[in-house]
């Protein structure tokens with residue numbers, strides 16, 4: 384199969400157990416697939432898994448990594464009660480396995496993805512998070528975390544020690 388919607392074979396670099404029922408698959412996208420697997424925040428990958436009867440099923444998983452931090456592309460899969468693919472992935476996928484993946488898709492992304500968070504946005508989010516629930520807000524958004532790190536490094540955002 385060829386064309387933009389062709390499945391590609393991508394090795395799994397690491398499987399991270401996030402909780403009792405969720406795991407992250409860190410993907411070692413080969414250099415020759417780097418362009419095809421470039422992504423924007425909010426996009427998802429489609430994973431094809433065997434259906435046990437000689438065929439396959441496909442499921443979508445959002446990219447849980449940030450394209451701005453240099454981290455490897457990652458998806459996070461939560462087991463669904465009686466769900467087929469989510470449990471198959473959790474039970475079977477191990478580091479070194481090769482997944483059949485469609486390239487990133489989806490248009491639910493920030494409008495200006497090449498632009499980092501503005502100073503005002505970072506400051507507002509940080510102040511909101513610090514006052515309320517910093518871990519939920521800040522840890523949940525890798526690109527925001529990255530921008531905060533850069534803002535602190537640049538010296539225009541002071542973060543008080545805990």
Ligand SMILES: Cc1cc2nc3c(=O)[nH]c(=O)nc-3n(C[C@H](O)[C@H](O)[C@H](O)COP(=O)(O)OP(=O)(O)OC[C@H]3O[C@@H](n4cnc5c(N)ncnc54)[C@H](O)[C@@H]3O)c2cc1C
Pocket residue numbers: 427442443444445446459460461462463464465466467468469470
């Ligand atoms: C754009 C997008 C992004 C997504 N991102 C993520 C993500 O980041 N992480 C994540 O974990 N999931 C994500 N999902 C959901 C994911 O694609 C799967 O839908 C999910 O993993 C469940 O798949 P499954 O094969 O395990 O469950 P399925 O086998 O499809 O079953 C799902 C549910 O339907 C029930 N069911 C199945 N068949 C029947 C039937 N015939 N009658 C009645 N009930 C039935 C099952 O019991 C189960 O409760 C995303 C979905 C989309 C569309």
